[in-house]
Amino acid sequence: MENSRAGAAAAAAHKWKFQGNDGLNTASALSIRSVLNMLNSNIDQNDTRVVVPLGHGDPSSFPSFRTTPVAEDGLVDALRSAKFNSYSSTVGILPARRAVSEYLSRDLPYTLSPDDVFMTVGCTQAIEIILTVLARPGANILLPRPGFPFYEARAAHCNLEVRYFDLLPEKGWEVDLKAVEDMSDENTMAMVIINPGNPCGNVFSYQHLKKIAETARKVGIMVITDEVYDHLAFGSTPFTPMGVFASIVPVLTVGSISKRWIVPGWRLGWLVTNDPDGIFKESGIVESIKGYLNISSDPPTFIQGGVPHILSKTTDEFFSRIIGVLKETADICDEKLKEIPCINCPNKPEGSMFVMVKLELSVLDGIKDDVDFCLKLAKEESVIIMPGIAVGLRNWLRITFAIEPSSLEDGLERMKAFCKRHTKS
Known part of the structure; x- marks a missing residue:
């Protein structure tokens, strides 16, 4: 036992020349994955509701988006x-x-x-x-x-x-x-x-x-x-x-x-x-x-x-089906966001799987910025949304609508409830 302790002490005292590349850590902090990991770690584990993922562009796990x-x-x-x-x-x-x-x-x-x-x-x-x-x-x-x-x-x-x-x-x-x-x-x-x-x-x-x-x-x-x-x-x-x-x-x-x-x-x-x-x-x-x-x-x-x-x-029927689902969910997103007083959507989405919306912090109480909004939304409602700063716009939000329509409606309803709770009286 004493020999192993002595060996450990000698190893600790020795000066090693190698070290990690801090530049990689800096670059990684800019990634979507690192932000999503941070938000997911803030989910309340006692919340029995299904997490609604409105933060990434991977709809492959949803039945409506099954590949051909x-x-x-x-x-x-x-x-x-x-x-x-x-x-x-x-x-x-x-x-x-x-x-x-x-x-x-x-x-x-x-x-x-x-x-x-x-x-x-x-x-x-x-x-x-x-x-x-x-x-x-x-x-x-x-x-x-x-x-x-x-x-x-x-x-x-x-x-x-x-x-x-x-x-x-x-x-x-x-x-x-x-x-x-x-x-x-x-x-x-x-x-x-x-x-x-x-x-x-x-x-x-x-x-x-x-x-x-x-x-x-x-x-x-x-x-x-x-x-x-x-x-x-x-x-x-x-x-x-x-x-x-x-x-x-x-x-x-x-x-x-x-x-x-x-x-x-x-x-x-x-x-x-x-x-x-x-x-x-x-x-x-x-x-x-x-x-x-x-x-x-x-x-x-x-x-x-x-x-x-x-x-x-691949048939046109498959492509048309996917486009049809995306149009449906984009419409849902556009209509539901109009019901949320702290959100301003300047343009209805016409393509891809995302929409950018402006966060009106002046009407919210106890929310510092877009990151704070997303962290608290994850914790209180088990809804993941990407803070705008992750894509270059502070106090905006990136929302994906490429999920099951019913899940999208559920997530946006939870987001509306969250905003109502945090709206200034």
């Missing part, structure tokens, strides 16, 4: 074929790349090649790749505010400076194009747009996307377009891919099967160069993407093997 059997069959057939048990090419297997190029080309005025497509571990790896490729000393990138915090976290991780342009609620969350022009300099590499919008639930019009392309061309930067919610549009504005304007400005598209097919856990995404003028090849972007993929993980080969079946065989 076509997608399931595609994966099963690929796995059982025994054709996809080997390593993947670093850029992705050719059948998957060809299927994605054909799928995306349906909406474009030109035809993509399989060589324009790089398969990734979900859309998040596609984001990680392009931000790392663009990172060099002094470089900066323009991000939307509010936006998806993973971009900020990854930029911080690879020392890429971030500058923010605002999305304007009074204009349906359009991009402040003057700000984009004013803040760009010789070290600006790209601007990011998310369409349909996370977190705002907006869908950019054809005309506005063209203006974005013209602004980016004027200042000499590429457009990175996050289209993970592609075609999830149910309002008056149809979805238009940014790649339509690749003859004006080179466009990098990131996307995945996660949202449209309701399978975020399958982790299958893509990075696509929309570049009919060959600008990405001339500037070395394509070679840098390939270089990154040579030292990173690949998406599972059998999931890639299922992609041709999934993308070509």
